[in-house]
Amino acid sequence: MILNATELLRWYDTHRRSLPWRGSDKQRPSPYAVWLSEIMLQQTTVQAVIPYFERFLTDYPTVQALASAPLEDVLQRWAGLGYYARARNLHACAQKIAERGAFPQTVEELQTLPGIGAYTARAVAAIAFGVPVVPVDGNVERVTARLFAVEDPIPAARPQLHRYAATLNDDPIAQTRPSDFAQALFDLGSSICTPRSPTCLPCPWRTPCKAQAQGIAATLPQRAPKTARPTRYGVHFIVADHQGQFLLRQRPTKGLLGGMDEFPGTEWRSTSWSAEEAFHHAPALSNWTLYGEVTHIFSHFTLKVTVYGTPLPRNRNQVIDTEFGTFRLLKTAALPGIMTKCLKLYKTSAE
Numbered sequence: 001m002i003l004n005a006t007e008l009l010r011w012y013d014t015h016r017r018s019l020p021w022r023g024s025d026k027q028r029p030s031p032y033a034v035w036l037s038e039i040m041l042q043q044t045t046v047q048a049v050i051p052y053f054e055r056f057l058t059d060y061p062t063v064q065a066l067a068s069a070p071l072e073d074v075l076q077r078w079a080g081l082g083y084y085a086r087a088r089n090l091h092a093c094a095q096k097i098a099e100r101g102a103f104p105q106t107v108e109e110l111q112t113l114p115g116i117g118a119y120t121a122r123a124v125a126a127i128a129f130g131v132p133v134v135p136v137d138g139n140v141e142r143v144t145a146r147l148f149a150v151e152d153p154i155p156a157a158r159p160q161l162h163r164y165a166a167t168l169n170d171d172p173i174a175q176t177r178p179s180d181f182a183q184a185l186f187d188l189g190s191s192i193c194t195p196r197s198p199t200c201l202p203c204p205w206r207t208p209c210k211a212q213a214q215g216i217a218a219t220l221p222q223r224a225p226k227t228a229r230p231t232r233y234g235v236h237f238i239v240a241d242h243q244g245q246f247l248l249r250q251r252p253t254k255g256l257l258g259g260m261d262e263f264p265g266t267e268w269r270s271t272s273w274s275a276e277e278a279f280h281h282a283p284a285l286s287n288w289t290l291y292g293e294v295t296h297i298f299s300h301f302t303l304k305v306t307v308y309g310t311p312l313p314r315n316r317n318q319v320i321d322t323e324f325g326t327f328r329l330l331k332t333a334a335l336p337g338i339m340t341k342c343l344k345l346y347k348t349s350a351e
Contacts (some may be wrong), residue, residue, distance in 0.1 A: 005174035011204040012184035031128040033191040069097035075334035126182040139189025145221035149210035191234035236265030238309035247285025249325030296338040
């Protein structure tokens with residue numbers, strides 16, 4: 001079926017969301033703003049992203065400024081946003097773009113850059129450069145599943161949904177405003193065609209929607225049952241000196257939380273740690289206090305961390321082996337969410 005793009009665009013012109021990375025009604029947003037926002041929005045909500053986006057634009061107003069910044073500074077500003085491989089790829093991608101002198105403008109060229117996959121390439125191409133393609137995120141998947149009444153569960157249904165989604169802009173009117181059309185699809189899924197209890201009555205595509213006609217819109221898209229998330233266990237040791245510095249070390253650049261800072265401690269494994277085992281991974285200090293346990297949920301496992309802490313006697317910094325890290329002020333650290341939770345437990349319990 002060919003959907004009436006005029007109806008969707010008319011609705012969008014009235015109800016479009018005001019977001020800091022969007023251009024004005026008469027001007028497309030900058031490629032830098034679109035790309036930066038799309039990377040940040042992966043697996044993250046709009047409200048969580050807005051302050052990070054604004055901070056990045058203040059500190060790095062251009063892609064060249066981001067490219068020339070030290071990676072550790074970028075990671076520090078990213079801390080708390082999660083999925084830290086995005087930050088490393090963001091920095092690497094900025095450097096590639098700076099070398100080129102400008103953003104590439106085609107889907108194919110954009111996909112050659114670090115951290116840019118099929119969806120992000122289409123989003124940047126459509127929104128920033130007016131390429132008539134349909135970027136398919138979770139919102140567009142949901143809209144498509146309902147429009148075409150696709151009852152097969154995700155993820156198996158994704159290839160079919162993406163084929164259908166590619167036809168959403170078949171109306172020639174959609175191709176005269178590809179930037180607005182892509183954003184209109186996002187807003188439709190965000191505000192009307194919501195995951196639960198879609199408000200179908202004001203939807204500009206209510207009439208052609210097959211799921212709405214069949215009374216099954218709220219049940220789509222269906223999802224395959226999730227597998228149980230495994231639990232891992234770790235122990236971390238917080239050491240503060242009399243100057244308010246903390247013992248911190250950097251995680252390996254590859255892998256989970258790569259390049260971020262952490263308090264010294266054990267690896268994260270599938271079985272819990274006894275105190276005797278854990279202290280083999282602690283600096284050789286006395287007077288450790290057990291502060292409790294924090295829980296952090298990653299996409300593919302749940303982590304439970306036991307937290308110990310101790311103040312460092314004056315002038316004892318030099319007796320700690322550098323394998324456990326160095327003493328630094330927290331304002332220079334790039335602490336991921338799990339370490340922030342450990343620190344909060346330590347500070348709250350120590351008061």
